Amino acid sequence: MAKHTLIAYVEDVPGVLNRVASLFRRRNFNIESLTVGRTEQPGVSRLTVVVDATEAGARIVEANLYKLVNVLRVDDLTHKPSLYRELGLVKVRVTARTRSEVLQLTDVFRARVVDVDEATLVIEVTGTPEKIGKFEMVLRPYGIVEIVRTGAVAMARGHEPLSAAPPLVPTAKEEQHPDAASLSMSV
Amino acid sequence: MKLTGAEIIWECLQKEGVDVVFGYPGGAILPTYDAMTKYPQIHHVLVRHEQGATHMADGYARASGRVGVAIATSGPGATNMVTGIATAMMDSSPIVCITGQVGSKAIGTDAFQETDVTGVTLPITKHNYLVTKPGDIARAIREAFYIAKSGRPGPVLVDITKDAQQLTAEFDWEAAAPRLPGYRPSHHAPASEFARAAELINFAQRPLILAGQGIIKSGTTDAVLQLAKTAGIPITTTLLGIGAIPASSEFNLGMMGMHGEAWVNQAIQQADLLIALGMRFDDRVTGNLKTYALNAKKIHVDIDPTEINKNVPVDVALIGDLREVLTVIQPLVRKAAHAGWWKTIQGFRGDSAVRDIQSLPDSGHLYAAHVINDIWRLTQKRDTIVVTDVGQHQMWEAQYFRHDKPRSLITSGGLGTMGFALPAAIGAKFACPDKDVWVIVGDGGFQMTSCELATAEQEGIKVNVAIINNAFLGMVRQWQEFFYDKRYAATPMTGPDFVKLAEAYRLTGLRCNQRAGVKATVEKTLADKKTVVIDFVVEKEDTVFPMVPAGADLDKMIRRPKQDVMLESGSDKDWEMPAVTVAVARNGHTKASPRKTQTAKASPKPNRAVAPKGAKAGRR
Ligand SMILES: Cc1cc2nc3c(=O)[nH]c(=O)nc-3n(C[C@H](O)[C@H](O)[C@H](O)COP(=O)(O)OP(=O)(O)OC[C@H]3O[C@@H](n4cnc5c(N)ncnc54)[C@H](O)[C@@H]3O)c2cc1C
Ligand SMILES: Cc1ncc(C[n+]2csc(CCOP(=O)(O)OP(=O)(O)O)c2C)c(N)n1
Ligand SMILES: [Mg+2]
Numbered sequence: 187m188a189k190h191t192l193i194a195y196v197e198d199v200p201g202v203l204n205r206v207a208s209l210f211r212r213r214n215f216n217i218e219s220l221t222v223g224r225t226e227q228p229g230v231s232r233l234t235v236v237v238d239a240t241e242a243g244a245r246i247v248e249a250n251l252y253k254l255v256n257v258l259r260v261d262d263l264t265h266k267p268s269l270y271r272e273l274g275l276v277k278v279r280v281t282a283r284t285r286s287e288v289l290q291l292t293d294v295f296r297a298r299v300v301d302v303d304e305a306t307l308v309i310e311v312t313g314t315p316e317k318i319g320k321f322e323m324v325l326r327p328y329g330i331v332e333i334v335r336t337g338a339v340a341m342a343r344g345h346e347p348l349s350a351a352p353p354l355v356p357t358a359k360e361e362q363h364p365d366a367a368s369l370s371m372s373v
Numbered sequence: 374m375k376l377t378g379a380e381i382i383w384e385c386l387q388k389e390g391v392d393v394v395f396g397y398p399g400g401a402i403l404p405t406y407d408a409m410t411k412y413p414q415i416h417h418v419l420v421r422h423e424q425g426a427t428h429m430a431d432g433y434a435r436a437s438g439r440v441g442v443a444i445a446t447s448g449p450g451a452t453n454m455v456t457g458i459a460t461a462m463m464d465s466s467p468i469v470c471i472t473g474q475v476g477s478k479a480i481g482t483d484a485f486q487e488t489d490v491t492g493v494t495l496p497i498t499k500h501n502y503l504v505t506k507p508g509d510i511a512r513a514i515r516e517a518f519y520i521a522k523s524g525r526p527g528p529v530l531v532d533i534t535k536d537a538q539q540l541t542a543e544f545d546w547e548a549a550a551p552r553l554p555g556y557r558p559s560h561h562a563p564a565s566e567f568a569r570a571a572e573l574i575n576f577a578q579r580p581l582i583l584a585g586q587g588i589i590k591s592g593t594t595d596a597v598l599q600l601a602k603t604a605g606i607p608i609t610t611t612l613l614g615i616g617a618i619p620a621s622s623e624f625n626l627g628m629m630g631m632h633g634e635a636w637v638n639q640a641i642q643q644a645d646l647l648i649a650l651g652m653r654f655d656d657r658v659t660g661n662l663k664t665y666a667l668n669a670k671k672i673h674v675d676i677d678p679t680e681i682n683k684n685v686p687v688d689v690a691l692i693g694d695l696r697e698v699l700t701v702i703q704p705l706v707r708k709a710a711h712a713g714w715w716k717t718i719q720g721f722r723g724d725s726a727v728r729d730i731q732s733l734p735d736s737g738h739l740y741a742a743h744v745i746n747d748i749w750r751l752t753q754k755r756d757t758i759v760v761t762d763v764g765q766h767q768m769w770e771a772q773y774f775r776h777d778k779p780r781s782l783i784t785s786g787g788l789g790t791m792g793f794a795l796p797a798a799i800g801a802k803f804a805c806p807d808k809d810v811w812v813i814v815g816d817g818g819f820q821m822t823s824c825e826l827a828t829a830e831q832e833g834i835k836v837n838v839a840i841i842n843n844a845f846l847g848m849v850r851q852w853q854e855f856f857y858d859k860r861y862a863a864t865p866m867t868g869p870d871f872v873k874l875a876e877a878y879r880l881t882g883l884r885c886n887q888r889a890g891v892k893a894t895v896e897k898t899l900a901d902k903k904t905v906v907i908d909f910v911v912e913k914e915d916t917v918f919p920m921v922p923a924g925a926d927l928d929k930m931i932r933r934p935k936q937d938v939m940l941e942s943g944s945d946k947d948w949e950m951p952a953v954t955v956a957v958a959r960n961g962h963t964k965a966s967p968r969k970t971q972t973a974k975a976s977p978k979p980n981r982a983v984a985p986k987g988a989k990a991g992r993r
Pocket of ligand 3: 815817845
């Protein structure tokens with residue numbers, strides 16, 4: 187088992203996230219994180235799914251995602267040079283004595299303080315999920331009040347397009363979507 | 374042209390070529406029912422329970438290859454459809470279900486009869502729609518039909534709010550063409566994979582074709598037979614593949630799997646190449662996956678990429694429509710005969726326990742296997758569709774009714790839905806009014822949906838219902854016999870007087886409890902113009918042999934104990950099974966004296982309850 191990062195482009199229609207989530211539950215796939223957001227194309231959302239799976243398992247996840255009617259394209263970034271980023275907000279307890287230590291650590295992690303009061307700091311940290319995990323670890327002794335993580339987003343490096351898959355939003359040409367009447371073999 | 378949403382629904386159904394719909398009205402779908410009166414070309418069948426409507430649509434689809442349509446109201450109407458939708462999903466049956474939904478403004482308020490139907494059916498549909506505007510109805514329905522029947526077929530549900538049915542919109546069929554950028558029903562395997570597949574076939578010594586329902590869906594019976602003939606490859610079918618290859622073909626060894634032929638399962642375990650054509654390695658087919666066909670390379674042809682390597686890891690996957698795949702592969706395959714392999718399989722056959730039917734005594738008692746086999750013999754010259762329910766009778770039908778044509782057996786395989794048979798048969802009859810439709814059903818399953826007899830009566834259609842009445846939930850009883858020390862918890866079952874029940878529905882009821890009476894009963898049934906219900910009162914505690922206990926190795930089958938082997942009863946003499954006859958002679962069983970008239974219960978069957986080691990009571 188290893189972590190696999192899959193990118194899925196989906197049509198931005200009601201219920202689509204539910205369909206993806208339901209698929210993972212029903213097929214008993216282990217999701218580590220799932221994030222979703224808009225893309226450069228109107229009507230298309232991008233999902234980043236991190237799953238714990240074997241190589242064969244990842245292929246089955248991919249095939250199952252493709253089977254969802256609203257899923258336009260799926261890519262596995264696992265074996266491609268890629269960038270991974272996650273954002274975390276950490277609310278940590280500080281005293282007059284520990285404040286400067288925490289600020290130092292914040293610096294080391296290139297994180298920044300976004301809120302301050304007499305007893306806590308809220309620190310914003312971005313980076314790979316591992317980095318955020320580490321940041322959390324070093325702050326734990328001071329007393330973490332609350333932590334929130336967005337889950338990973340990912341992008342392949344370089345100028346190559348993700349894959350040679352069909353265009354994200356194919357035109358609604360008739361020949362691509364054969365009229366019901368012309369379908370005989372598959373029934 | 375401006376139409377109400379309700380009218381748009383009917384216009385679309387008409388444009389999709391729908392001639393019959395199965396449904397049940399209610400508040401949220403009333404506008405659609407009201408508009409129906411303007412569309413007399415489409416016949417509406419009023420069912421007695423919405424589950425029946427879905428099974429009818431399913432039976433219609435399986436008998437014809439066309440899309441079946443079911444209609445229901447919101448809330449309870451829609452939830453009653455759930456079993457039928459799940460049944461269609463598991464067996465890849467193309468149906469479209471249209472449900473009414475509360476008004477769009479009321480959604481989310483727990484309005485009267487509001488259920489989140491698209492939520493409920495999300496995992497059991499190929500796709501579903503919630504439509505809240507009349508202008509969106511046409512496209513949703515067009516897409517629903519297209520998705521239901523293309524690629525790997527399946528059920529699609531369209532949930533339409535009441536206000537969307539009432540309001541008007543411009544109806545433009547052309548503009549409503551499917552727009553499905555993410556939907557990829559067709560796949561094409563690369564040439565390199567074909568070459569690898571052909572190489573495996575050409576070098577195999579002990580190849581075997583596993584024929585599944587995909588052959589029926591793609592209509593490729595002839596192409597598969599041609600492949601078998603060219604390369605000398607024996608064929609075995611799944612339960613849902615029955616009829617895909619004629620039972621009378623010399624290449625057809627019979628059914629594989631849990632209640633398949635012992636020699637077939639042995640052949641699977643010994644084969645060096647399995648060519649899986651449109652079948653999905655269900656757990657009833659493989660038994661213990663750890664020991665499944667370890668000697669064999671595997672080629673898997675399937676239109677659905679998610680089936681590849683799901684249960685059984687394969688060496689070559691040809692993802693695509695079977696018709697296309699077979700066309701490409703055929704010229705790459707070399708001629709072969711594999712005489713040695715065929716001989717080996719004949720050897721397995723001889724080694725098998727004698728088939729149940731030949732070992733059943735002609736003791737005056739009635740055995741389900743005899744009833745089913747007799748119905749087959751007596752209807753051979755007619756064009757017949759058999760629809761079975763789920764249980765022992767279903768397995769006996771698979772074993773003793775010999776199907777020579779695709780779509781001549783309709784049965785719920787993947788979900789194993791009791792109550793499926795009668796409504797599915799009514800649907801099949803609407804699809805094929807010129808064929809005889811027989812229902813073979815247990816006394817348990819029949820009681821689940823027997824209300825649909827009223828539908829048959831109201832519609833004036835004829836289906837022939839053979840109840841295999843063993844006064845037990847027989848298949849469950851069999852598991853209790855094998856795996857739970859014969860503790861028959863909640864399996865003995867009474868029922869109504871089925872003859873009187875039929876008569877109460879103004880139909881014909883017959884009863885038969887003697888082997889000698891089967892012929893006359895069947896003839897009477899065929900002569901009757903109405904739907905006939907026959908109560909075949911059979912041996913109560915009879916067992917389906919052979920059997921692979923759930924999770925056991927495929928070749929570790931529980932066989933009919935040798936002690937049971939009897940002389941063929943008189944009327945079985947013309948049963949053709951030469952290989953078996955030879956084996957019987959060799960084993961000396963032909964000299965065994967006929968069993969005295971004992972009931973199955975009283976007869977000594979020491980081996981019966983002995984399950985092989987490692988057998989465990991799995992899920993059913
Ligand atoms: C009590 C009981 C006992 C049973 N015992 C047995 C048994 O002993 N033996 C047995 O075999 N079954 C048995 N079954 C049935 C079993 O559960 C499965 O339903 C059955 O094995 C499935 O058969 P299949 O794979 O051929 O069909 P399906 O499940 O319908 O699978 C068909 C496959 O073909 C593919 N396909 C569809 N169209 C195409 C196309 N155009 N081109 C290419 N591929 C296509 C689909 O994607 C799918 O993967 C039993 C069921 C019950 C209820
Ligand atoms: C709806 C449903 N409930 C329960 C089961 C479990 N089950 C499988 S076979 C069977 C017994 C069927 O009995 P009957 O209809 O009398 O047929 P028989 O096995 O006796 O031929 C049962 C209860 C099922 N398959 N479907
Ligand atoms: Mg019964």
